[in-house]
Amino acid sequence: SFPRMPREITYTPAWWVPGPHLRTMWGRLTRRRLAVPVRVERWTTPDDDVLEIRRLDLPAGASASTPHVAFLHGLEGGMHSHYVANLFAEVARRAWSADLMLFRGCAGELNRARRFYHSGETSDFDFALRRIVAERPQAPIGLAGVSLGGNVLLKWLGEQDATGGPPAVRGAVAISVPFDLARGCRFLSRGFSRVYERFFLRSLLAKARRKLVRHPDLCDPAALERVRTIWDFDDVVTAPLHGFRDALDYYTQSSSIHYLARIRIPTLLLSALDDPFLPSEVLDDVRSIARHNPVIETEFVQRGGHVGFISGRVPWRPVYYAEWRMADFLSKQFARPRMPV
Numbered sequence: 507s508f509p510r511m512p513r514e515i516t517y518t519p520a521w522w523v524p525g526p527h528l529r530t531m532w533g534r535l536t537r538r539r540l541a542v543p544v545r546v547e548r549w550t551t552p553d554d555d556v557l558e559i560r561r562l563d564l565p566a567g568a569s570a571s572t573p574h575v576a577f578l579h580g581l582e583g584g585m586h587s588h589y590v591a592n593l594f595a596e597v598a599r600r601a602w603s604a605d606l607m608l609f610r611g612c613a614g615e616l617n618r619a620r621r622f623y624h625s626g627e628t629s630d631f632d633f634a635l636r637r638i639v640a641e642r643p644q645a646p647i648g649l650a651g652v653s654l655g656g657n658v659l660l661k662w663l664g665e666q667d668a669t670g671g672p673p674a675v676r677g678a679v680a681i682s683v684p685f686d687l688a689r690g691c692r693f694l695s696r697g698f699s700r701v702y703e704r705f706f707l708r709s710l711l712a713k714a715r716r717k718l719v720r721h722p723d724l725c726d727p728a729a730l731e732r733v734r735t736i737w738d739f740d741d742v743v744t745a746p747l748h749g750f751r752d753a754l755d756y757y758t759q760s761s762s763i764h765y766l767a768r769i770r771i772p773t774l775l776l777s778a779l780d781d782p783f784l785p786s787e788v789l790d791d792v793r794s795i796a797r798h799n800p801v802i803e804t805e806f807v808q809r810g811g812h813v814g815f816i817s818g819r820v821p822w823r824p825v826y827y828a829e830w831r832m833a834d835f836l837s838k839q840f841a842r843p844r845m846p847v
Contacts, residue, residue: 515834517827519809520816526780527698529811533588536824540591542598544606549637551619557630558613560585560606562594568601570644573840575833576635577606578655580682580813581625582709584612589652589681589813592829600833603645607634609655611713620721622713624744625654625687626760628662639672648836649678652813653783656680657687657762663773664765677772677839679832682781682813685766685792687757690784691737699782702812703736710736714743763788766795766802774803774835776828778810805831 523532547559564572575597579587590606597604609623610630623630639647651659660680663671684690694703711733718724729742740753750756758764775796779786789806796802807815810828818825 515817515825515827515830517807517810517815517831518817519807520818520821520824522821523814523816526778526782526809526811526814527701529778529780529809529814529816530702530782532811532814532816533592533826536588538588538591538595540585540594542594544585544594549634551630551633553619555610555617555619557610557634558608559634560608562597562604564603565601568603570642572645573600573602573648573836574638574642574645575602575604575648575650575836576638577604578631578649578651578659579606579608579612580653580655582612582706583652583655584608584614587652589826589829592826593650593652593832596826596829596833600837602833603642605634605638607631616713616716616720620717620724621747622717622744624748624756624760625657625684626661626756627748628658628665631658631662635675636672639674643674645674646676646840647672647674648676648839650681650832650836651678651683652681653684656683657685657760660685660762660769660773660775661760661765663771664762664768666770667768668770670770675771676842677774677836678769679774679776679835680762681776681815681828681832682783682810683762683775683777684784685761685763686784686788687761688754689788691735691740691753691757693785694783695735695737702783706736707733707739710739710743714739763792763795766792767799769799769801772801772803772835772839774805774831776805776807776815776831778807778812778815780809781812783812803835 544560549557610617745756815828817827
């Protein structure tokens with residue numbers, strides 16, 4: 507039921523989606539429905555909170571050694587995010603299985619614990635991934651993260667350092683990552699990008715106000731009402747709630763750019779120079795670091811927007827290149843044994 511794709515696709519930005527902002531918003535404007543059966547599981551975390559996992563099971567009769575992909579979504583994303591349907595569809599087309607871990611508070615209800623999720627919080631992913639690996643001991647595992655989820659993924663990979671993580675993990679793909687959180691946050695507060703910032707702020711502030719009802723000491727309510735930027739929000743809520751001195755300290759400790767040199771498994775970084783969430787100079791810095799780490803492959807295209815990468819000759823047959831490229835890269839890693847770290 508899924509369209510056959512050519513073995514190799516060369517990315518050519520769709521002529522009918524001009525400009526970085528339309529490329530960024532295209533998926534949201536033309537959101538496709540999830541076309542594969544995904545079920546829900548709720549896992550209790552070590553601190554007695556709940557993680558919701560959306561699961562695409564193995565096809566009937568599939569081998570226990572069939573590849574599996576674990577996804578992480580972006581800021582305030584989830585099952586409603588346009589790229590999630592595309593990611594699941596691409597995995598299903600290849601007859602693999604997959605899991606999407608929803609960050610705390612992104613499953614449609616507030617999480618139980620006092621804390622939220624954030625760009626550098628990797629313990630939930632570590633917990634979920636190790637459970638997935640234990641459930642599928644014969645399967646090669648691929649990892650994929652989008653935007654904030656990509657930052658979390660890369661930070662987690664860097665934290666594994668000497669071991670490279672569980673041996674089942676063969677490769678990773680990080681799409682449209684805000685590698686340097688401070689520079690990205692400043693960039694998001696300028697020009698048209700403020701539209702995206704306001705969108706995220708509405709959702710973040712609504713959650714914080716609901717959390718305040720349950721946890722009155724969560725933050726200063728008056729300071730919360732003065733928040734105008736994501737930097738403000740992280741200063742008032744994210745940083746103090748998660749043990750950071752302030753927003754800058756949180757950004758410094760959580761930015762994945764500081765962890766790239768320590769990654770030990772094959773990793774693809776896919777970003778666009780016209781990403782309205784990040785100044786292109788950050789990608790220059792990332793490229794410089796990646797040159798000295800042989801397991802990292804960078805694909806930084808001129809035009810693609812943020813989690814856009816729309817290709818195809820005609821509007822009624824779009825090609826979602828990022829999702830295809832993710833699966834293509836991982837399939838190559840699944841086909842070869844993991845190299846010793």
